[in-house]
Amino acid sequence: MTSTFCDERRVIRSPWLGDVEWDPKCELFFPHGLPGFEDERRMIPVEIPAQRPLVYLQSLEQPQVCFVCMPVLVIDPVFRLSLSDEERATLAIAGSAAPVPGRDVLCLGLLVPSGDTVEVNLAAPIVISLMNSCCLQTVAGSASCFRLAPDGRWVAQC
Amino acid sequence: MGGAVLVVRRRVGETIVIGDSIEVTIIEISPTRVKLGVMAPREVSVTRQETLAVAADNRRAAGFLGSGKVDGVLRMLGRAEA
Numbered sequence: 634m635t636s637t638f639c640d641e642r643r644v645i646r647s648p649w650l651g652d653v654e655w656d657p658k659c660e661l662f663f664p665h666g667l668p669g670f671e672d673e674r675r676m677i678p679v680e681i682p683a684q685r686p687l688v689y690l691q692s693l694e695q696p697q698v699c700f701v702c703m704p705v706l707v708i709d710p711v712f713r714l715s716l717s718d719e720e721r722a723t724l725a726i727a728g729s730a731a732p733v734p735g736r737d738v739l740c741l742g743l744l745v746p747s748g749d750t751v752e753v754n755l756a757a758p759i760v761i762s763l764m765n766s767c768c769l770q771t772v773a774g775s776a777s778c779f780r781l782a783p784d785g786r787w788v789a790q791c
Numbered sequence: 792m793g794g795a796v797l798v799v800r801r802r803v804g805e806t807i808v809i810g811d812s813i814e815v816t817i818i819e820i821s822p823t824r825v826k827l828g829v830m831a832p833r834e835v836s837v838t839r840q841e842t843l844a845v846a847a848d849n850r851r852a853a854g855f856l857g858s859g860k861v862d863g864v865l866r867m868l869g870r871a872e873a
Contacts, residue, residue, distance in 0.1 A: 649856040669846030670853070684865060701855050743852045744864070751855070751864055757845045770849075772842050785870035 647691050649699045661768045702741035705758050708779050708787045720771055724762035738762055750781045
């Protein structure tokens, strides 16, 4: 199992993913951690080809911390990202135009277990800068929840 | 959270004080937003309400892999592709 975009190998022993080889160049830096996980500053993205479009965010600080995510555009193809000036500065996004997912940033929704399925709050995506590998979880004022239906479709909840 | 709500009218640059050591100053007002400056002791947590909800969601998300439900979710996602 390998992290995406790797070259110089290191290994983290994840209780969930096994031994994961990773390259320092693919390390993601969260200057403020995540809400509830403020000390989780260093993570790597891990993709398992058979499980796409899932993306695992494996902590390099605590091996037992690992999040399961999906690209937001898979959930909501018309998703639009909104960032504050401070967030844009953290992510090194120049200009005032809205950053484009896939070109300027990658946006991942965190899968939250709910009964036998999962929900994602697209008002709180994880934003990965393609400029400097800095990341943050932006939090908008009101939730935008999607729930995975048994037929595999994502259904807006709020 | 119970109790009465204190309503205070303030202008830009004016401040309210909570207890002995917390100050909230109105920095900027726009048609849809108010920018506040909060001065509080380091040991006092100052957080937006929606961030608290996201923190709770994140803690649940961190438990997803231990729930044994990932395979079920993958099956559901596979149905969408079929």
